[in-house]
Amino acid sequence: MTWSKTVDEFLGEWQNGTGWYVYPTKRFKTVTIYAAWIRELEPSARARGALLPHVLRRGTRAWPTRVLMEQQLESLYGASFRADVGKLGDKQLLSFHITVVNGQFLPEHPDTVAAALDFLTEVLDHPQLVDGRFPDEVVDQEKELIKRQISALINDKGQYALSRLIELVADGQRFGLKKLGTPQEIDQVSGDLLVDFLNENRQESPFVFAVVGDVDPDRIQKHMAERWGRGDRRPLTTIQPYTGRHDRNTVVERQDVRQGKLNLAFRTNITAKDPQYPALVMYSGILGGFSHSKLFLNVREKASLAYYAYSRIDPAVALMIIGAGIEFDDYEAARRIIEEQVEAMRAGQFSPEEMAFTLKAYTNDVLSEEDNPGQLIGRQLEQLLIGGGLSGPQLIDALGRVTSAEIVEVAKQVELDTVYFLTSEGDERHGG
Amino acid sequence: MADKTLSWSKIGEEPVREKLDSGLEILVLPKPGLKKTYATYATHYGSIDSHFRRPGTSETIDVPDGIAHFLEHKMYEKPEGHDVFERFAELGAYTNAYTEYTSTTFLFSATSDIDACLDTLVRLVEEPHFTPENVEKEKGIIEQEIRMYLDMPGDRLHSNLLHALYQKNPVRLDIAGSVESIRTITPEDLYVCYETFYHPSNMLFFVAGDVDPEQIIHHIAQLEQGRRLKPSGPIERIFPTEPHGVSEKHVEQVMPVAAPLWMMGYKDQAGLSGRELLRRDVVMGLMWSLLLGPSSRLFNDLYQEGLINERFSAHYSSARSYAMSAIGGETPDPQRLESRLLERLPEEPLLEEHFDRIKRKEIGEFVALFENLEDLAFAFNAYHFRGIDLGWIPDVLEEVTLADVEAARRQHFQEDARAVSVILPHR
Numbered sequence: 131m132t133w134s135k136t137v138d139e140f141l142g143e144w145q146n147g148t149g150w151y152v153y154p155t156k157r158f159k160t161v162t163i164y165a166a167w168i169r170e171l172e173p174s175a176r177a178r179g180a181l182l183p184h185v186l187r188r189g190t191r192a193w194p195t196r197v198l199m200e201q202q203l204e205s206l207y208g209a210s211f212r213a214d215v216g217k218l219g220d221k222q223l224l225s226f227h228i229t230v231v232n233g234q235f236l237p238e239h240p241d242t243v244a245a246a247l248d249f250l251t252e253v254l255d256h257p258q259l260v261d262g263r264f265p266d267e268v269v270d271q272e273k274e275l276i277k278r279q280i281s282a283l284i285n286d287k288g289q290y291a292l293s294r295l296i297e298l299v300a301d302g303q304r305f306g307l308k309k310l311g312t313p314q315e316i317d318q319v320s321g322d323l324l325v326d327f328l329n330e331n332r333q334e335s336p337f338v339f340a341v342v343g344d345v346d347p348d349r350i351q352k353h354m355a356e357r358w359g360r361g362d363r364r365p366l367t368t369i370q371p372y373t374g375r376h377d378r379n380t381v382v383e384r385q386d387v388r389q390g391k392l393n394l395a396f397r398t399n400i401t402a403k404d405p406q407y408p409a410l411v412m413y414s415g416i417l418g419g420f421s422h423s424k425l426f427l428n429v430r431e432k433a434s435l436a437y438y439a440y441s442r443i444d445p446a447v448a449l450m451i452i453g454a455g456i457e458f459d460d461y462e463a464a465r466r467i468i469e470e471q472v473e474a475m476r477a478g479q480f481s482p483e484e485m486a487f488t489l490k491a492y493t494n495d496v497l498s499e500e501d502n503p504g505q506l507i508g509r510q511l512e513q514l515l516i517g518g519g520l521s522g523p524q525l526i527d528a529l530g531r532v533t534s535a536e537i538v539e540v541a542k543q544v545e546l547d548t549v550y551f552l553t554s555e556g557d558e559r560h561g562g
Numbered sequence: 563m564a565d566k567t568l569s570w571s572k573i574g575e576e577p578v579r580e581k582l583d584s585g586l587e588i589l590v591l592p593k594p595g596l597k598k599t600y601a602t603y604a605t606h607y608g609s610i611d612s613h614f615r616r617p618g619t620s621e622t623i624d625v626p627d628g629i630a631h632f633l634e635h636k637m638y639e640k641p642e643g644h645d646v647f648e649r650f651a652e653l654g655a656y657t658n659a660y661t662e663y664t665s666t667t668f669l670f671s672a673t674s675d676i677d678a679c680l681d682t683l684v685r686l687v688e689e690p691h692f693t694p695e696n697v698e699k700e701k702g703i704i705e706q707e708i709r710m711y712l713d714m715p716g717d718r719l720h721s722n723l724l725h726a727l728y729q730k731n732p733v734r735l736d737i738a739g740s741v742e743s744i745r746t747i748t749p750e751d752l753y754v755c756y757e758t759f760y761h762p763s764n765m766l767f768f769v770a771g772d773v774d775p776e777q778i779i780h781h782i783a784q785l786e787q788g789r790r791l792k793p794s795g796p797i798e799r800i801f802p803t804e805p806h807g808v809s810e811k812h813v814e815q816v817m818p819v820a821a822p823l824w825m826m827g828y829k830d831q832a833g834l835s836g837r838e839l840l841r842r843d844v845v846m847g848l849m850w851s852l853l854l855g856p857s858s859r860l861f862n863d864l865y866q867e868g869l870i871n872e873r874f875s876a877h878y879s880s881a882r883s884y885a886m887s888a889i890g891g892e893t894p895d896p897q898r899l900e901s902r903l904l905e906r907l908p909e910e911p912l913l914e915e916h917f918d919r920i921k922r923k924e925i926g927e928f929v930a931l932f933e934n935l936e937d938l939a940f941a942f943n944a945y946h947f948r949g950i951d952l953g954w955i956p957d958v959l960e961e962v963t964l965a966d967v968e969a970a971r972r973q974h975f976q977e978d979a980r981a982v983s984v985i986l987p988h989r
Contacts, residue, residue, distance in 0.1 A: 157595040159573075159933045196865070200857035204919040207926025231926045235573050267866075275871050281820035282892065287713045386818045386988065389709040422651035431645075434702030437710055455710050490654025497597040497673040498656075501935075 138500075139522075140340075140510055141347050147363025150354040151340040151510050152347040153503075161243050161343030162229045162503035163250055165358075167335040168366060168515070171222040171304050177276075177311035177319050178327045179222045183213035184272045185324060186226075189258030206245050207231050213253065218515050219369030219446035220304035224331065226250060229503070232344055243345055247353055255357065257328065264321040277313045284385075287552060291391035292453065295550040298381055299395045301374055305447045336366040340510055342503035368517035371401050371448035380549040384557065391552040392464055394452040396472075396544045402445035402512070402519030406543075408528040409536040413544070414443045414450055415488035416480050416537070417471060422487045424471040424480075425452065433467060435460050446516050450544060458557040465549070475541040478534065485534065493526050570953045573929050577953075578775035584786050585763025585793030589942065590775035593935070599771025600671045600935035601680065603687045606766075606947040607759035608664040609737040610801070610883065616758050617795035625755055626746045627732070628739015631661040632704060633752050637668065637686055639696050646686045655679045657686070663733050664881045665947055669939070676773060677781055684785050687765075690756045692749035701744060708738050715985045719823045722813050723888060723983035727829045729809040730802035733884045762786065763793040766946055770935045801883045804832070808981040816986050823985040824899060825890030828974055830878075832885045836949035837958070839880060844924075844958050846878035846887065846974070849967045851920045852912050854889065860906055869899045882948060887974065896984050908975055917964045928955050 142151035169179055193199045203209045209230040216223035228250050230242040257264070284290050293308070300306020310316075337358055341350050375397070400410045418425035418441030429439035439454040452472075456464045474480070499505040500522065509521050520528050570577060577591040609630050615622050637659070638646045650657040655672035668687050672679045711717045721736050728734035738744075769778050808829060834842055854861050854876040864870045874891035893899045931938050945952050 208923030
């Protein structure tokens with residue numbers, strides 16, 4: 131049976147700590163189902179939050195081992211399932227995603243959506259427990275793997291430099307916390323603690339459920355109401371933006387690397403729900419969002435200092451980040467050129483053409499998101515956790531109405547907060 | 563213009579294909595309802611094609627390593643000083659390009675002005691403009707790109723493995739070349755490679771989106787008519803004979819990583835193309851899913867022993883001139899992981915029931931491929947340049963038996979064709 135109404139937008143609502151959102155569409159061959167418990171990111175519980183999805187991935191009542199779960203997913207024509215921890219601002223998301231091919235495109239037209247909903251429900255509601263607790267060996271194995279994942283954060287130098295910068299900026303504010311916790315915090319988690327933690331989430335944590343694909347919204351709402359509609363859940367709070375202030379604090383660190391990573395954080399004081407947000411988006415796009423932008427043209431194309439140079443905004447915590455991968459010796463030159471571009475924006479030195487290119491590029495980006503189920507769900511989550519903001523065609527309209535004066539006004543508000551430079555051990559020029 | 567609809571209709575896809583007088587092949591896949599149109603213009607020319615004879619000549623040509631990738635960068639520069647990035651920006655389109663061992667691909671992704679984007683993509687690929695100054699300037703940018711890869715442990719792990727597996731085939735060298743090799747590249751080198759490999763009869767145009775295939779084909783055909791090109795003769799790509807054995811059995815590199823990264827490869831005999839090559843690909847893919855996929859006994863034993871994490875993977879990759887398996891991931895104990903695998907890979911039972919399930923998974927993944935235009939274009943182009951039609955996959959999957967997989971295993975695990983690459987943390 132195929133649902134005939136395809137509205138191509140999210141239906142659903144947030145009520146009593148739970149939200150269900152369905153995007154019925156015929157654009158996709160797959161159906162993507164997402165569920166998450168939303169928690170405050172905090173040192174006391176983040177390690178349990180990081181572990182729980184992985185432990186739930188190890189077995190359910192119907193499929194008690196990892197092998198049996200994998201076999202079930204294979205039988206569902208290679209359904210993909212992920213259980214992991216995510217982070218958005220100061221929130222920790224205990225996330226579960228399952229994607230199945232819609233049965234109408236498969237031999238004998240199986241109801242893969244029903245099977246996927248069953249699978250997800252098993253994972254959330256019927257974990258494999260032995261004497262009321264998660265088996266020690268499972269918990270110990272997953273603890274070890276998470277600890278290794280925490281140490282492995284240094285492997286990706288670009289990501290590492292970025293996360294060091296955010297840590298320095300946040301300076302104690304919760305959005306700077308790592309979603310996985312520390313190895314010491316992980317060590318303290320036991321199988322008993324995790325069962326209590328699971329029950330607490332099932333009863334009290336705000337819960338979001340979202341589906342994208344050719345599905346019947348009534349069926350999804352019904353599943354939600356029957357399975358997860360009960361309980362007295364905490365109300366959802368929105369993400370707290372950055373409120374601190376550093377005076378161009380510069381930190382240099384050294385590792386055995388071949389390329390320096392220069393990252394700058396700016397305070398914007400604007401989140402996605404603010405009226406100035408569309409002007410901020412245009413500002414960052416002209417400065418460094420695209421290959422026609424000032425940073426790419428001046429740092430890469432004119433000075434040949436970098437392969438990449440970009441700016442992007444964090445719509446939740448009110449920060450703008452600029453990043454470039456450079457030669458160690460080019461630190462001063464690259465920083466000077468970057469700061470000159472920021473200054474040029476303040477002085478209103480951008481043309482109608484730069485504005486027009488930027489608007490078109492965002493139009494392309496925003497519309498293209500709608501071809502990707504994961505991005506559609508991400509956008510919905512962001513709006514929920516920021517507490518508003520425009521998306522899709524409405525965002526495009528708002529960007530089109532932004533004036534150059536409004537961009538200059540934003541430019542004057544954006545202030546350099548913290549600079550982080552990851553350089554080589556042999557680079558003696560930069561004192562730490 | 564006789565068009566031909568491929569037999570992909572079982573899964574609701576109706577691509578239209580055309581071959582122009584110049585030899586250029588075009589495939590257009592209508593995707594009603596999608597907002598985005600994605601187009602690639604690709605040449606069957608990658609980093610390993612550095613030694614060749616041009617059609618109709620007897621002279622062999624050698625060019626510096628990394629030149630295919632350098633050429634990809636330089637195609638964006640045009641005589642009037644504005645580069646193609648700017649033209650795409652005017653149209654609000656995203657553009658990019660990537661170079662691999664055997665192909666180079668230019669692309670755009672756009673939600674409006676598709677005809678103008680097609681014009682720009684054609685111009686991007688068909689109008690070279692190399693000067694001593696603009697070639698010199700690019701060296702700094704590409705050097706930074708190479709240095710970025712040198713800091714990526716996963717990239718080094720894989721590159722080092724290829725270097726160890728192959729004694730002669732240029733697949734042992736990095737796609738971007740080295741900081742030293744790219745310094746020697748001249749405009750003349752670039753023109754020679756361009757004229758040899760960017761000929762329409764060595765290229766493929768792919769477009770997918772909410773478009774009218776006839777109109778797209780007509781549009782491209784008109785642009786091509788102006789060039790009055792005829793199909794060129796075959797390009798002779800000269801590859802050294804690759805000995806059976808590996809170059810080095812074990813290579814290690816120390817990098818600032820948290821735990822060791824380990825990868826093991828088996829060199830396979832190359833030389834297949836077309837349906838035979840696809841069959842080999844499918845058999846080997848099924849073999850690795852059975853032996854080491856996430857539902858396998860071996861994967862789960864290693865996982866529970868703490869030797870691997872969920873990202874550990876095994877896959878087979880092949881081209882006309884090389885083929886190999888690569889198995890690896892992060893591990894706390896490379897020696898123990900290696901000995902477990904060597905002991906169990908030849909012995910693990912392969913079960914019929916497991917085999918049927920894996921085939922089902924493959925069918926589902928084939929259907930899902932049509933949802934992601936980037937992945938689809940990538941797969942379509944890669945198969946095409948190996949003489950394979952993507953649409954053959956379901957039939958070949960159907961044909962392959964468990965006995966084929968067992969036979970492939972018996973033949974694949976040869977000790978002298980095996981090498982290991984390890985990235986170790988600092989002490």
